[in-house]
Amino acid sequence: MSRFEVVRTGASASDSIPVTQKNVSHRKEPPNPSAAALQRQFSSAIKRVEVIWGETVIYVDAASVKQIIRWLHDDQSQRYDFLSDVTAVEYRDAEVPIEVVWHLRSLPFRRFLRIKAQLPKGTSLEIDSVYDIYRSADWLERECYDMFGIRFNGHPDLRRLLMWESYKEGYPLRKDFPLRGRFSRSEQLRQALAQNPEARYSMEELTIADAFAELPEDMRQRLNKGERTGE
């Protein structure tokens, strides 16, 4: 198979019928070939495999998420090189656990995979970070922590992303969070005005001096010649 061939999974995987949303059945499509490979590699950690609207969802053990994602990223037969989303889902019922969701995409093999791990409510809501595999997990995990309170162990800078850092009302997308927040409007405004927007983002942090070694070669040469960077 050529590297640039589109892998079509499902009943309509022929060239004559294009794979559109209309032609994909709800649950009858065959799963992504990575699912079988995962079950061979990590048999005990794979809990369930579902195919919904042609997309494969793999429920995995929360303790081995990082190991599985690292294998999917490193293995030459998988090569999931793009993490497009990290998020979480909380359901209304108290006994249904919170799900943490990773959206992985393999650009060489044209595959999409959704990994889910379940964290029971009432526990500490901790899971391993995938920051050292995908740098794009940085802000995605920070947003997930901000909105759901899930702690990603191993993240280098886990603090709030959307709400300000001294926000005290909790985690807004949790089901027990009231829509208007927990405090009165005047107290919310008082706390918002008390925040210091420049507390963490100093101008020194925003310079590229620390990242100089990681810049492309031509940019390093231009900076060495004294070219201004537009600050």
Added chain:
Amino acid sequence: MGLTAPAEHRTVSYIPESQEGWALTRLDFLVNWARANSLWPMPFGTACCAIEFMATAASDFDLARFGMERMSFSPRQADVLICAGRVPFKLAPIIRRIWQQMPQPKWCISMGACASTGGMFDNYAVVQGIDTIIPVDVYVPGCPPRPEGLIYGIRMLQEKVKNERAADKGTRDEMEPDPSSQLYIPPSVIDELGEPFGNSVNQTRSAQ
């Protein structure tokens, strides 16, 4: 809702019979004529209202006809703060600081439903009206307002500028927020302004 004016609210008494001298009123007229026809706006656009504001400034509606041909992206050279769009709580200290950086005389236009009242964003993240942070002169209704609406609001502001008198003490005083809470109107008034209305009254603040 039964809104009440805060206790320290001051009113300017204006008695037409007791007018000042002719020279002062003529000077007022001249100064106000110059100010009203050279208002430089500081655009604070955060949402779709900013798109309408751009349309107002573009050639079809041509805000330059009213002396606003220069958008002042520095608050130091601005006269009018036009807040176009919703302001989340995270932006509250920033718009407060922009307002404090603008020199007197200065005015504020709250453009659109979200900037004026929070609009449909009656939730944990959005300020329920920027008049809880900074004083507002003109509210432009609409979601978003059409450019004609914004121009009408600007004309109203120009009328307000033309009717100012140098003899009225206090109209150009800088707002002084309470040093401990940084609020400039009492917290009970903010709570009253932020009360739920419409069909959203079943959303209570109590957590489960």
